Amino acid sequence: MPVSSTPQRRNARHLEQHPTDSSGAAGRPGRALSAAERGSWSATASFPPQPRNVALARRLTRTALAAWGVPELADSAELVVSELVTNSVRYGRGAVSLTLVLTDGALQISVADFGRGLPRVRRAGDDEPTGRGLSIVTAISARWLVTTRLTGKTVSCWLDR
Template identity: 65%
Template sequence: MPVTSSAHLYNARQADQQRAAPGGARQRPGRTLEAADRGAWSVTATFPPQPRNVGRARQLTCTALAAWGAADLVDSAQLVVSELVTNAVRYGRGAISITLALTDAALQISVADFGRELPQAREAGEEDSSGRGLAIVTMLCEEWSVTTRLTGKTVSCWLDLS
């Protein structure tokens, strides 16, 4: 689900000339917004709980952050999004919603599903192929929390901008 701007139209040649930013994001033409000028930005997408949608959630993250002038957050944000959406696909139920909200202080990443099972950090062994997701989220984010609802849960975390 791309985040677009109708303020400017660019042809393919101009798009190819844009330099790549961290995480493969394309920098948008024009000035980069300072944190104080950004205000608050948000985007929400909902999709079926299918593994291929983890990549789509990462792409949404990359596109939104590039559009908001925060491409420096792409690598960390995509990793956190991958972990949270993968957990929702594996252990949640029903449709998955992701919300990204950027303020002058932090990027809030929230992933909601209809499952009742709460996420639990666990210690993965050296040979284990999974079990490190919440440890990664804990390392990268200022904090994370789970909000339970009558119809499921939302896992939220905050990437500090400093």
């Protein structure tokens, strides 16, 4: 699974460690950055549409958020990633791509595949084991949308910080 994580800021400087840092950056070089200094972070992974890769996508999400100093988003993000990647594996076509983008205001989670079918929220019956994924995404995220492309679709959602 190819993975990349990129800081999206220019002219980053290593600064002295701040003694009252509550971001988890203590013990690492530098100090916690202010909102203006932080910019955004992104991580991208692409993998074959196999069910076992849903767990890898969750692990990537948890690892990236811990590295970026926002582990408090991990549980919600991991659940959303699990639902979106599962939908792509189950109903999409071709490789699945996961992109995480952390800004000062939100975490954007995007999952892309080559399928043409559009996801829709549906009401699953009490006895149905599936069909609640997008309802969960709707309940957890601030908003979500689907972007269609010539070669498939991307489902994106935002978790407020």
